[in-house]
């Protein structure tokens with residue numbers, strides 16, 4: 309059955325398909341962290357719908373929320389009118405926001421994909437400031453529509469599609485393994501802030517502020533790169549000083565994944581605009597942008613979209629958020645993530661091809677390098693995407709689903725659901741170690 313399905317879809321689906329190229333699985337059942345293929349094999353899923361499934365597959369809380377809506381006879385699609393489900397979701401969402409942002413904030417429901425919420429955030433900042441330019445970071449990933457792509461920067465597999473002609477100043481992200489701006493410490497952070505100020509400076513010594521600065525508190529597709537807290541605060545300071553709205557893209561980092569409900573909290577940074585999607589819909593499509601009241605300058609219909617009122621997603625989103633908060637899953641992500649990271653550090657000490665391990669909470673990355681390669685000026689070795697692909701395949705052979713990321717596609721990313729048990733975490737690490745051993749023999 310599985311082989312026939314793969315063959316027919318290989319022939320019919322656009323070559324734009326990505327996961328389907330290396331995940332030769334036809335999933336027919338899934339529960340929690342486990343996926344079962346049509347061939348009867350089971351897999352531990354550390355991709356989690358690209359970071360979407362905070363509660364894993366088919367969590368009873370999400371399924372029950374869907375069932376309740378379906379059985380209630382409520383309309384499933386409502387454009388963007390008011391519904392009880394939307395009201396409940398907004399209530400739950402606002403309860404997670406830092407008080408400074410929640411006070412008088414506005415939420416805008418977008419077409420349900422991260423990239424659309426990014427578009428909304430960028431255009432809103434441009435409308436509110438009357439300025440056009442945007443500041444963004446190397447290695448960023450914000451989505452595949454033109455504006456989001458324009459503020460993305462140099463992530464291997466995604467860089468080949470042209471962005472729009474947007475006016476983007478690209479700034480260095482603090483990627484400590486390969487970029488001196490990540491060296492941290494007070495001096496490093498001050499230097500980064502000063503560098504940003506100079507890049508934005510006009511020839512007369514003033515600052516030409518862009519319409520917005522957009523950043524990920526932890527870069528995901530860029531290779532799981534957590535920004536140091538001090539650097540995030542430095543970016544908050546420099547943007548505040550020059551009246552630049554700061555947009556935090558928390559599409560991947562939000563909803564507890566990094567050990568706090570929102571990753572910006574780790575640094576005590578409150579953005580002016582928060583972009584969220586993926587996990588907020590509890591597995592169904594949902595995307596929002598939340599912003600300070602004074603940025604709410606749009607005329608009705610200024611950023612429209614047909615699918616902004618998907619009742620099921622609001623209901624599963626509310627139930628999921630509720631479950632995460634009640635069960636303190638962010639704290640759980642922080643403690644288990646730290647333990648997993650410590651185990652990955654042991655692998656780094658043991659395998660010369662593990663150049664760097666890093667992450668925050670349950671967003672973990674292992675950068676694979678060529679130990680024989682020429683070190684860069686910081687002493688870091690070149691990425692080894694070939695080895696990364698081999699490790700990903702060896703993981704799949706051992707029943708572990710992982711995905712790659714990074715500037716050169718050399719980073720193995722682990723994004724388990726937040727409900728992962730200690731036993732499952734141990735099994736993930738065992739299978740990963742085994743795959744690493746087999747790929748480097």
Ligand code: PMP
Pocket residue numbers: 358420421422423424426449450451452524528529557558559560561585586
């Ligand atoms: N921003 C970030 C930080 C992301 O990780 C992603 C998706 N990987 C997006 C935006 C785009 O989201 P979507 O794929 O839903 O358009």
